[in-house]
Amino acid sequence: MMSTLTTDSVADAGLSPLADDDLRLMLMIRHFERKLLSLFELGELNGTTHTSLGQEYIPVAMSALLDMRDFVFSNHRGHGHYLARHRDPCGLLAEIMGRDGAVCNGVGGSQHIFRDRYLSTGVQGESLPVATGVALALKRSEHGQLACAYIGDGTWGEGSVYEALNMAELWGAPLAIVVENNGIAQTTPTTKELAGTIAGRAKAFGVSHYRTESTDINRIRVDLAPLLDRVRSRGEPLVIEFATYRLGPHSKGDDSRSPEQMRRVAEHDWYTRYAAEYPAQFAAHDGEMRALIDETATEVAARPDSTWDNL
């Protein structure tokens, strides 16, 4: 059955209180990403990175709806996805810094991580056919499990997305596609790279679509829980579209948006809104998570280089 459901940010006039654990996880991701940008500025990191500043609530909202037997696919902007799944800032930072204890020995880096049914790849759209294959295999051997794949609005330019949507719907794959529609693909606004709507594209394949502008993860979970149950039990693919905001640059210092645009983006930041609405709870956890990430960075930076026995 196909449906399109939408909730909007009007409902977010007051954010519902967060469980400490959820708040801490969101803050862990925020401070992790900020730390990466500052390490880059200090010249401590090699290569590039893509931070999820502003979008941290999405994987945290999803994490309560997924279990460890579900398979999660992530993309280039995947630190939040990984941390929400594994809560392992040490392993991830070591991976990005090429230090001992790196999740993938420093081989994959920021964009290519595989650990216990969590896999990220750096090429846009590539993961969706793979996720469809995983979903079909899970349906056969572990009925009730699903594959969840994070993509962006820009990813919808890739043909692989449509090949996967078509096959997933045809074959009843338990596949949840989470679209982090942050309105910008690298530097190109969505209005210049996406004709029609994501809802319309899902509809064309008979795939259910849910869209939310909310950053209130409690409300998002209430909406999504029954929809994901249907993905699991009936093997119906689902597109979940988060209208969200990227607070930071695409990678490092490559943001071409105007100050006025950035001001509007900042208005949507969950961080300042939760800080304002729940100051006591927020301040305590914020300080702790900031300190945790600072300590993690100091400790990881002091480790020896990672080793890889393939060479």
Place this chain on the structure above:
Amino acid sequence: MRVAENLNAALHAVFESNQDLHLLGEDVLDPYGGAFKITKGLSDRFPDRILTTPISESGLVGVAAGMAIVGTPAIAEIMFSDFTALAFDQLVNFASKSVTMYGRHLALPLLVRCPTGAGRGYGPTHSQSLQKHFIGAPGLSLYEISPCHDNAELISGILSRATPAMLFEDKILYTQQMFADGRADDLFSYDFPFPGTDIARVFFDDPDATDCVIIAPGGMVYRTLKAMRDLLLEHEISCTLLVPARLYPFNAEPLLPALRQTTAIFVAEESTAGGTWGSEVAQQVHSRIWKELKQPVTLIHSADSIIPTAAHLERRVIVRDSTISQAVAGSFHG
């Protein structure tokens, strides 16, 4: 038994013995059984494990790779190997890289079957031999069917190695006979004299006392055999043919004793010139025994051209038995 029948029987056998194996491809269901009938009978016998796909080569290879990543072995059929270009990303950037790019070895039992080559008048985009474009991608193995190699053994071996592989299947070879009982035909015998390799040897009389060695993938075997007959009977030049099933990675080391003894070495392949499998083989031979060679390895391939559709034009472009015999005879007679 025709090669197509051997391949079809091989697929039936691996599906019987492996209850998790899946196959995906376009038009693979019965009664059609695939454009070249290689999957015939499979969907009737294993309906849950044979998926007919939309025309989505990238997508279907990606789905197969996804199955493989969670331990479900998968075979993908690309109707014409020309269309592997559409799946290049999934093969080169995802499946083969995933074997090592996550910092540890990952098992990925994925086999992509690719009906290949010219000679049927299918024209420029349905006749190519694109093997060379996939050579040198770490984690990706290339194989080619031949009349020497039993496909059940070949395919079960590939799947058990659990790394992404492509199997190139010459479309003319489909219609030809498998060799059997050590005989290629009335004149030539074959054996597997190189332990630890899958390389077959096709020879006349004494294989250690031939004038030249031709190295060729399976799709070239019948053409080369015809050239060898002509060279033997018309020119009194004896040739030994070496046929590896795995084209890449390729290790020339076990062949070096045989190559040292011969007067001339050739590599014959159907692809166009430039960055070919043959040049990879030649480079290996040159770098190891250059000083012992009487002449450099000669590469034989199709013309530097697209493949025309009309039969008389196609014949002018594609390597034929006469292309091989002329190249060999020319090197002996100047």
